[in-house]
Amino acid sequence: MISNIINSLVSPKEVFGSFSPTSGKSYSEILVVILAVITSYIILYWQIDPSDIKKLIIEDSIDQNSSIDEIRIVSDVADNIVNFVGIFTGLSQALILFLKIIFITTCLYIFVKKLRWKGETSFRQFLSVVITAHMPYLIYSLGLIGISVLAGDGQLSVDTPEYSNIGHLFLSSDISFYSWIGLISIFDFWVVSLLVIFLSEYFLKSILKCILISLFPFILIYTMMFFF
Numbered sequence: 001m002i003s004n005i006i007n008s009l010v011s012p013k014e015v016f017g018s019f020s021p022t023s024g025k026s027y028s029e030i031l032v033v034i035l036a037v038i039t040s041y042i043i044l045y046w047q048i049d050p051s052d053i054k055k056l057i058i059e060d061s062i063d064q065n066s067s068i069d070e071i072r073i074v075s076d077v078a079d080n081i082v083n084f085v086g087i088f089t090g091l092s093q094a095l096i097l098f099l100k101i102i103f104i105t106t107c108l109y110i111f112v113k114k115l116r117w118k119g120e121t122s123f124r125q126f127l128s129v130v131i132t133a134h135m136p137y138l139i140y141s142l143g144l145i146g147i148s149v150l151a152g153d154g155q156l157s158v159d160t161p162e163y164s165n166i167g168h169l170f171l172s173s174d175i176s177f178y179s180w181i182g183l184i185s186i187f188d189f190w191v192v193s194l195l196v197i198f199l200s201e202y203f204l205k206s207i208l209k210c211i212l213i214s215l216f217p218f219i220l221i222y223t224m225m226f227f228f
Contacts, residue, residue, distance in 0.1 A: 016198040036141035038090035045086025107217035133194035
């Protein structure tokens with residue numbers, strides 16, 4: 001398992017070039033990534049000042065029409081859950097990542113079947129490939145842990161997990177034209193490149209076709225994120 005994770009990151013052609021539709025694939029890699037994601041969020045929220053988390057919970061739960069009693073109730077609830085926000089957030093982000101993998105697998109599987117590309121693959125085997133292609137999120141999680149541990153007082157916030165987003169790295173959040181692009185994580189470019197390698201190596205199709213097919217589910221995902 002460990003060698004497969006490392007090879008998928010440093011030598012993807014070796015991993016995907018030896019892919020066989022009849023060979024069994026282990027799904028333990030996704031458990032490693034999910035645990036890494038959950039752990040990274042727990043460590044992040046453990047380092048953030050609880051008062052900042054409580055303030056955010058209250059701001060998201062009340063509006064200008066909220067009464068003093070309602071605000072007091074929300075404040076009491078925030079006091080009770082503030083220490084568990086990291087766990088809840090980590091679990092929700094892990095679930096989102098898993099659903100994302102299922103969605104991408106479904107899109108690619110349908111595309112390949114509809115286009116009748118030569119090469120026998122089942123949905124389960126496609127799922128194994130998409131899971132392997134998401135190993136960069138292990139690096140993302142380790143990066144988030146590193147930032148959380150090394151950051152100084154007041155440098156962390158609930159927006160810290162967006163450290164890999166294009167908007168956070170390169171673009172101004174005040175420019176609305178770039179807001180959709182700003183949501184994109186650079187790690188998803190890595191994932192797309194791994195999927196392109198698999199499609200081109202296994203199905204022997206042009207790089208351009210493989211890029212378009214690999215990008216399609218991500219375009220849908222980020223469009224939904226932008227509007228919802």
